[in-house]
Amino acid sequence: MEITFVTGNKNKLKEVAKILGSNSSIVLKSRDIDLPEIQGSSEEISKHKCKQAAEMVKGPVIIEDTSLCYNAFNGLPGPYVKWFLKEMGPAGLAKMLDGFEDKSGYAMCTFSYSPGPGNEPVQFNGITNGSIVAPRGPTTFGWDPIFKPDGFDETYAEMTAETKNSISHRYRALVLLQEYLITLKE
Numbered sequence: 001m002e003i004t005f006v007t008g009n010k011n012k013l014k015e016v017a018k019i020l021g022s023n024s025s026i027v028l029k030s031r032d033i034d035l036p037e038i039q040g041s042s043e044e045i046s047k048h049k050c051k052q053a054a055e056m057v058k059g060p061v062i063i064e065d066t067s068l069c070y071n072a073f074n075g076l077p078g079p080y081v082k083w084f085l086k087e088m089g090p091a092g093l094a095k096m097l098d099g100f101e102d103k104s105g106y107a108m109c110t111f112s113y114s115p116g117p118g119n120e121p122v123q124f125n126g127i128t129n130g131s132i133v134a135p136r137g138p139t140t141f142g143w144d145p146i147f148k149p150d151g152f153d154e155t156y157a158e159m160t161a162e163t164k165n166s167i168s169h170r171y172r173a174l175v176l177l178q179e180y181l182i183t184l185k186e
C-alpha cells in the first residue's frame with residue numbers, strides 16, 4: 001500500500017522511514033510541506049493537518065502532530081512545544097520547570113490517516129512517559145536532549161536511534177497505525 005507522509009520535518013521522516021523499515025506493508029512516499037496548524041487539542045490539530053494533506057496529495061496520506069507535555073502544567077506546552085523550543089531552546093524548555101517539584105511528563109505522537117480527500121481521518125496515539133531533565137546529548141532533534149523516558153538513564157538524544165525507535169511515542173503510534181492498515185487489506 002502506497003501512502004504519502006506529509007511533513008515539513010526531516011527528522012520525523014527519517015524516524016518514520018526507519019521504524020516502518022523495508023518489510024512493512026506500507027510503501028512510504030513523502031511530501032515536504034509545512035502544513036498550517038489550527039489551535040486546539042493534539043487530535044484536532046492532527047485531523048486538520050490530515051484533511052489538508054489529503055486534498056493536496058489526492059490520495060492516501062498520513063501526517064502526525066507531536067506534543068511534549070508537562071504534568072505540572074496539565075499537559076502544556078503540548079502541541080505548542082515547537083514555538084517554545086524555537087524561542088527558548090531545549091535548556092529554556094527544561095528551566096520552565098525549575099519552580100516545580102514534579103518534572104514528569106510525556107511525549108505524544110498523534111498520527112492521522114486518510115485514504116483520500118473527503119474522508120474522515122482515523123487517528124492513532126502513541127505515548128511515552130518520562131521526565132524533563134537539563135539537556136544531555138546531541139542537539140540533532142528538537143527537545144530530544146531534555147526528555148528522559150521512564151526506565152532509562154539516557155535522554156532520547158543520548159540513546160542510539162535503534163533504542164529510541166523501539167520505545168518512542170512515534171514508534172508506539174506507528175504500531176497502531178500498521179495494525180489498522182493490515183485490517184483494511186483483509
Ligand SMILES: O=c1[nH]c(=O)c2ncn([C@@H]3O[C@H](COP(=O)(O)OP(=O)(O)OP(=O)(O)O)[C@@H](O)[C@H]3O)c2[nH]1
Binds near residue numbers: 065066083
Ligand atoms: O526532540 C524531539 N523528538 C521528537 O521525537 C520530536 N518530534 C517532534 N519534535 C519537535 O516537536 C515539535 C512538534 O511540532 P509539529 O508536530 O508541528 O512538527 P513540525 O512542525 O516540525 O513538522 P510537521 O508539522 O510538518 O509534521 C517540533 O518542534 C518538532 O521538531 C520532536 N523533538
Ligand SMILES: [Mg+2]
Binds near residue numbers: 035037
Ligand atoms: Mg508542525
